[in-house]
Amino acid sequence: MPRPILATVHLGALRHNLDRLQRAAPDSRLWAVVKANAYGHGLERVFPALRAADGFALLDLAEAERLRALDWRGPILLLEGCFEARDLELCSRLNLWHVVHCEEQIDWLAAHKTHQPHRVFLKMNSGMNRLGFRPAALRAAWARLNALPQVEEISLITHFSDADSPRFGADGIAHQLEAFAAATRDLPGERSLCNSAATLRHAGRALGSGQLAADWVRGGIALYGSAPDHPEHRSADWELQPAMTLASRLIAVQQVEAGESVGYGSTFVAPAAMRIGIVACGYADGYPRHAGSGTPVLVRGMRSRLVGRVSMDMLAVELGPAEADGPPCRIGDEVVLWGRSQHGSLLPVDEVAQAAGTIAYELLCAVAARVPFAIDEAEAAAGLA
Numbered sequence: 001m002p003r004p005i006l007a008t009v010h011l012g013a014l015r016h017n018l019d020r021l022q023r024a025a026p027d028s029r030l031w032a033v034v035k036a037n038a039y040g041h042g043l044e045r046v047f048p049a050l051r052a053a054d055g056f057a058l059l060d061l062a063e064a065e066r067l068r069a070l071d072w073r074g075p076i077l078l079l080e081g082c083f084e085a086r087d088l089e090l091c092s093r094l095n096l097w098h099v100v101h102c103e104e105q106i107d108w109l110a111a112h113k114t115h116q117p118h119r120v121f122l123k124m125n126s127g128m129n130r131l132g133f134r135p136a137a138l139r140a141a142w143a144r145l146n147a148l149p150q151v152e153e154i155s156l157i158t159h160f161s162d163a164d165s166p167r168f169g170a171d172g173i174a175h176q177l178e179a180f181a182a183a184t185r186d187l188p189g190e191r192s193l194c195n196s197a198a199t200l201r202h203a204g205r206a207l208g209s210g211q212l213a214a215d216w217v218r219g220g221i222a223l224y225g226s227a228p229d230h231p232e233h234r235s236a237d238w239e240l241q242p243a244m245t246l247a248s249r250l251i252a253v254q255q256v257e258a259g260e261s262v263g264y265g266s267t268f269v270a271p272a273a274m275r276i277g278i279v280a281c282g283y284a285d286g287y288p289r290h291a292g293s294g295t296p297v298l299v300r301g302m303r304s305r306l307v308g309r310v311s312m313d314m315l316a317v318e319l320g321p322a323e324a325d326g327p328p329c330r331i332g333d334e335v336v337l338w339g340r341s342q343h344g345s346l347l348p349v350d351e352v353a354q355a356a357g358t359i360a361y362e363l364l365c366a367v368a369a370r371v372p373f374a375i376d377e378a379e380a381a382a383g384l385a
């Protein structure tokens, strides 16, 4: 028998979350952001559930090729554009739309020979200071692109640094929103500003005579069922459902006495006699080693907690809460690290991430190659959020 750990991708939840984001920005088109192998879920696995999106956004050219191999003929946007001049050949061949965020990318375009002019998304640095042209340089970049026969259409794009939290005054986005609106006021073209957090929290805000959601929103983490602004909101508050379950099983049960410790470094000492389950899941599976005692887990669907240090292939959990309601736990009993239990209960990945001092994005992307995946084709349960 293989080691019992399993990651399951829930296609019904992906469809539900896609619909939820579309309802948050009903007048906009939606890029399903599938970078990093669809946030660790697997591009080929999520594709059937997300093909109702208006386009796919990613940044690895190999992933763009995989999408075309799935026979996706619609828009694909490279969020970081090209990394070197010859990437433009693939853009022409696969009809990829690409971000242009620096002068070098315009130089490459100007030297590129293509029969098919490109659609580009000119990126403005509105305050995040990662990629893009500063407001004062935007107009000149736009004019350069506009003069190129290699360019067919110019759209405008920017990215928020703080859409998930109230910072810089009231809401975290006002300063960037103002900078973008001012610098692009009289430039034509479609616009895209919102990630998941901005879409859920701010989509209806004013942008010029339109709305912040604009022509395209870019939904990433919310598609996968995590609340982008956890813990201010939980995934259930946004009516999102977990798209991934990481589950395993008990491989041993220990009775420990008061004063005995569990695991490496003896970081957990039992305050009283207790039953401990050993789970086939460790940091070599992508479970965060920084998750300390107290991190939530579901044992047979009942909420319990991790005890002691996570080791490479195993972790330990308290069995008391599951046994309070049922027979003693046994080898083979289900333990959910995050996602949905077969017993119906949910453990949001956001809570596990918070306990480990990180964010759900990192946990979802980090599930290790040795973990087998399954696909759950069932429709999302009505009312289950």
Ligand SMILES: *Cc1c(COP(=O)(O)O)cnc(C)c1O
Residues within 6 Å of the ligand: 033, 035, 079, 159, 194, 195, 196, 197, 218, 219, 220, 221, 222, 228
């Ligand atoms: C990753 C990414 C997104 C999606 O962000 P989420 O927070 O996952 O919704 C949107 N836009 C850009 C430019 C990105 O890199």
